[in-house]
Amino acid sequence: MFVEDDESHLIWFSGVETDPLxxxxxxxxxxxxxxxxxxxxxxxPxxxxxxxxxxxLSLDDLDELSPTEARLYFF
Structure with missing residues (x-):
């Protein structure tokens, strides 16, 4: 249902379909x-x-959740 980012230790939706219940x-x-x-x-986050x-939302929000992925967009 949720997954924790290894770098920020914040949680977000896993992307795997989960029962709405x-x-x-x-x-x-x-x-x-x-x-x-x-x-x-x-x-x-x-x-x-x-x-x-x-x-x-902005790229700063992505930077908080997943700094590694955000760095790809900050070039």
């Missing part, structure tokens, strides 16, 4: 944690939250 259950888990004032570390808020 798994995403729903993950969302319920996050909501329950917030509701119960439990701090859970979800190491998503800023780009994840920008997508939720429908904000545009």
């Amino acid at each position: 798994s995403f729903k259950l993950t969302g319920v888990l996050c909501a329950l944690a917030i509701y119960n004032n439990v701090l859970v570390d979800f190491p998503f 800023l780009a994840f939250y920008k997508k939720i808020l429908n904000q545009s």
Whole structure:
């Protein structure tokens, strides 16, 4: 469902098709944690939250998530 970047240690979607119910259950888990004032570390990059808020992304967002791949675009 999610994969961790070896360099940044942030997580992103794996790209492998996953059952939609798994995403729903993950969302319920996050909501329950917030509701119960439990701090859970979800190491998503800023780009994840920008997508939720429908904000545009930049190469700086890619640099945060995957510095190695971002360097290919900064030449």
